[in-house]
Amino acid sequence: MAARLPGVTVASVRGLTKAFGERVVLESLDLEIGSGEFIALLGRSGSGKSTLLRALAGLDREVSGELAVTGSVAVAFQEPRLVPWKRVLGNITLGLDAPVERAREALAEVGLTEREQAWPLTLSGGEAQRASLARALVREPDLLLLDEPFSALDALTRISVHQLVLELWARHRPAVLLVTHDVDEALLLADRVLVLDEGRIAHDSAVTAPRPRHRDNPELITLRADLLTALGVSPEGRS
Amino acid sequence: MSVIELEAPAEVRPRSRPQPSRTRGKAWQRWLSPIAVIAIWQLASSTGLLPPRLLAAPATIAATAADLVQSGVLPTAVGVSLQRVLLGFGAGAAAGILLALVAGLSRPGENAVDPIMQMLRALPFFGLIPLFILWFGIGETPKVLLVALAVSFPLYLNTFAGVRGVDGKLAEVAHTLKLGRAALIRHIVLPGALPQTLVGLRQSLGVAWLALIVAEQVNATAGLGYMINDAREFLRTDVIVVGLLVYSALGLLTDALVRLLERRALSWRRGFLG
Ligand SMILES: Nc1ncnc2c1ncn2[C@@H]1O[C@H](COP(=O)(O)OP(=O)(O)OP(=O)(O)O)[C@@H](O)[C@H]1O
Ligand SMILES: [Mg+2]
Numbered sequence: 001m002a003a004r005l006p007g008v009t010v011a012s013v014r015g016l017t018k019a020f021g022e023r024v025v026l027e028s029l030d031l032e033i034g035s036g037e038f039i040a041l042l043g044r045s046g047s048g049k050s051t052l053l054r055a056l057a058g059l060d061r062e063v064s065g066e067l068a069v070t071g072s073v074a075v076a077f078q079e080p081r082l083v084p085w086k087r088v089l090g091n092i093t094l095g096l097d098a099p100v101e102r103a104r105e106a107l108a109e110v111g112l113t114e115r116e117q118a119w120p121l122t123l124s125g126g127e128a129q130r131a132s133l134a135r136a137l138v139r140e141p142d143l144l145l146l147d148e149p150f151s152a153l154d155a156l157t158r159i160s161v162h163q164l165v166l167e168l169w170a171r172h173r174p175a176v177l178l179v180t181h182d183v184d185e186a187l188l189l190a191d192r193v194l195v196l197d198e199g200r201i202a203h204d205s206a207v208t209a210p211r212p213r214h215r216d217n218p219e220l221i222t223l224r225a226d227l228l229t230a231l232g233v234s235p236e237g238r239s
Numbered sequence: 240m241s242v243i244e245l246e247a248p249a250e251v252r253p254r255s256r257p258q259p260s261r262t263r264g265k266a267w268q269r270w271l272s273p274i275a276v277i278a279i280w281q282l283a284s285s286t287g288l289l290p291p292r293l294l295a296a297p298a299t300i301a302a303t304a305a306d307l308v309q310s311g312v313l314p315t316a317v318g319v320s321l322q323r324v325l326l327g328f329g330a331g332a333a334a335g336i337l338l339a340l341v342a343g344l345s346r347p348g349e350n351a352v353d354p355i356m357q358m359l360r361a362l363p364f365f366g367l368i369p370l371f372i373l374w375f376g377i378g379e380t381p382k383v384l385l386v387a388l389a390v391s392f393p394l395y396l397n398t399f400a401g402v403r404g405v406d407g408k409l410a411e412v413a414h415t416l417k418l419g420r421a422a423l424i425r426h427i428v429l430p431g432a433l434p435q436t437l438v439g440l441r442q443s444l445g446v447a448w449l450a451l452i453v454a455e456q457v458n459a460t461a462g463l464g465y466m467i468n469d470a471r472e473f474l475r476t477d478v479i480v481v482g483l484l485v486y487s488a489l490g491l492l493t494d495a496l497v498r499l500l501e502r503r504a505l506s507w508r509r510g511f512l513g
Contacts, residue, residue, distance in 0.1 A: 033278045059411050075415040081408055085430040085507045094426060095416035164400075 006057065008035040009070075010143045011056055016065035017199075018051055025051050027199030036173040040186030042231060043196035049179045050071070050078055052196065053145045056177065062122045071142025078147040078179075080132035082120035106138035107131070109164050111157075113228045121236040129159065137168050144169075146178045150185070162189060166211065183227050187220045188213050195230040203230035223226050258476065273452050295477035303477040304484075312466065317485060319462035320451060323379065324489075327386025328447050334387065336396030341433070342395075343402030344424065356395055364388050372457070380470070382454040389450035390443040395438025401432030434508070438500050445494045452486060 011033040018026040025048040033039060043049045054060045057068060057075045082091045092103040107113055120128060129152045136144060145167075150158050166189065169176055180186050186193045187207060194221035195203035205226060209219045228234070277297050283289040284296030291299065342352040362386065371381035402413035405428050413423045455464020463482050470478035 057415055059414060072417075074416065077408075077412070079408075081412045083409055083412065083427065083430075085433075086426070087507075095413070095418045095422065119508065139416075 001206045002085065006064045009033060011069045012066070012172075013056070013068075014066040016052075016063055016067055018048070018055065018060065018063045024199055026055070026063070029200045031194075031201055032106060033175050033177060035142070035175055038169055038176045038189060038191045040190035040193045041177060041179045041196060042183065042186055042193065042227065043179075043180075044183070046229065048199060049145055049196055053147050053177065053179060056143070057145055059107050069143060072139065073143045073145060074134040074136040074139040074141035075145045076132050076147060076149045078151075080120075080128035080130055082123070082128055082135075084120050087117050087119060088112060088123070088131050090136055091120065091131060093170050094135075096138060098138065103134075103138055106134040108169075109137070110134045110161065126154065126157060129153060130157075133165075135163070137165075144174045144176045146176065148179050148181065150180070150182075158185075165189070183224055183231070184215060186227070187223055188215070193223070193227060195227060197230070197232075203227065272484065286326055291476060292474045292512050293476065295475075295480060299303070300477045300480050300484075303475075304481045307478070307481060313481070313485065316461065316463045316466045316482075317348065317489070320455065320464070321489070322453075323382050323462065324386055324447055324451050326379075326388050327383040327450070328444070330383070330446075331387035331390030332440075334396050335439075336398050337403060338391075339395045339398035340424075343399045344428070353399070356392070360396075365450075368457055377458045382459070385454045386447050386450045389446040390447035393442035394436065394439040397398070397442070398432055398436045401439075402436030405431035405433065434505055437497065437504065440500075441494065441497050444497060445490070448493075449489045450487060 010034050011031070013029060013031040016026050016029040016031075017024065029052065031052075037173055041049055041052070051060070053075070056069060057073055058069065080086070083094065086094060089100070089103060090108065092106055104116070105111070106118055110133055112127060112130055112134065115123065115127060115131075117220075120131070123131065124237055129149060133146070133149045134148065136149075150161055152232065153161060162185070165176070165178075170176075178186070190202065192206050193208050194201050197203075203226070205223055207219070207223060209215060209217050213220060280289070280294075281297045284291070284294075289296075289418075295303070304313070338356065339351050341348040342356070343349070367388070368381070368385065371384060375381040375384065408428050409431065410423065413427050418426065452464060455462050456468065459465040459468070463485060467479050467482040470476075470482070
């Protein structure tokens with residue numbers, strides 16, 4: 001994936017439906033993910049974001065509808081899911097074709113060089129999350145699925161990891177589907193922001209402001225209000 | 240009651256006294272009662288209260304042990320018994336673990352293997368000795384087989400449970416990391432099942448010694464069991480006790496080995512479990 005190919009999709013979902021017993025979580029959901037596109041996915045807790053990601057990752061075969069994913073996929077799960085009996089570096093290199101130097105670079109990028117030989121059970125929550133992120137990023141996939149990868153990071157680390165993800169995205173141009181609860185984070189990072197509600201994509205807006213973006217960009221302010229409404233929260237400042 | 244009341248505040252008091260000396264003092268105290276028992280035993284023997292035909296004196300036992308080692312009788316016997324245990328354990332462990340993997344890794348495998356294993360497990364396998372003698376004679380084969388059979392069940396049951404208990408979320412990780420089936424088994428399933436397999440290993444070593452003792456009692460022309468049986472004919476209780484002590488020493492030794500192995504193999508849990 002050297003350059004962004006407009007009009008080419010890495011993932012195409014039509015009429016995707018997923019039910020757990022009686023409970024329908026995704027209902028006839030449609031979604032196209034363009035190659036190199038950075039998408040943020042918002043939605044209330046329990047709206048089915050992780051369920052959608054699992055389907056895209058090919059981890060859930062019990063779904064109905066059409067689902068086509070072309071190219072390689074890498075996932076950073078909502079919980080870090082490091083393999084506890086492999087040291088941090090071993091987790092990064094697991095199933096990796098690239099030389100070990102690439103894994104070391106990825107660890108350096110997320111600031112974990114020091115913890116390379118640590119056992120996962122000894123990592124802090126944020127360290128484990130960064131290791132999990134490095135494990136996904138190092139694979140340079142065509143589609144990168146990130147399920148709330150920044151939730152356990154402090155505000156400062158979060159900013160630098162945002163930077164890191166944007167840099168990697170600019171370098172390799174994978175399509176990114178980033179699940180987040182943070183509307184501002186979505187607006188700062190993504191080309192396109194989706195809201196998942198009632199089992200389908202209830203809101204889909206493009207963000208065209210050039211990066212690096214600032215929170216008080218007028219486009220972002222307007223979009224933020226729209227998104228908060230779509231999420232069922234009254235936008236701040238409304239009288 | 241008064242003891243408890245007196246000791247309770249001592250627990251709450253800040254640890255001003257150096258810890259090691261206190262624990263060392265306690266360790267020493269733990270030796271007092273065994274030494275007292277041996278002293279009383281020796282006294283009873285010396286005064287003729289305990290006749291040697293029932294139980295030899297500790298001093299006699301120590302001297303006999305030295306004799307048996309020097310004459311080479313004990314080392315030879317231990318060598319024979321150890322070989323039986325090692326062969327039986329090796330065969331039983333290999334079979335138990337292999338069957339557990341077959342059953343654990345696939346439903347058809349489970350359907351084929353598990354019912355048979357559950358049925359065999361219900362057999363009182365020491366009761367099989369007469370059949371084993373009919374089938375295999377009185378040579379090494381029935382003894383080694385009995386040990387193998389006894390060893391295979393704890394390892395089978397624990398490894399099977401271990402394989403089935405591997406976190407499904409890690410299997411999903413393996414899938415997203417594009418690990419093939421062989422790599423999944425090697426990097427996720429086997430290490431994931433290892434803690435439970437090691438539990439099975441300790442249990443199986445325990446029954447391995449037990450099975451050996453039983454097998455050697457029945458009939459043997461060499462080994463520790465033979466040495467003990469032979470001694471019984473001549474009322475040599477000292478030799479019998481030496482044999483029993485060697486059995487338990489070997490049991491403790493193998494247990495310590497497994498614990499060492501556990502510490503090595505499960506070091507990834509140490510940071511977590513302390
Ligand atoms: N294996 C399962 N069995 C039954 N119900 C499930 C299962 N997995 C998810 N669900 C249900 O499906 C719904 C969607 O779950 P999902 O994990 O996709 O939510 P989410 O949008 O990722 O939420 P969060 O933001 O809290 O992570 C939830 O109500 C959840 O309880
Ligand atoms: Mg989720």
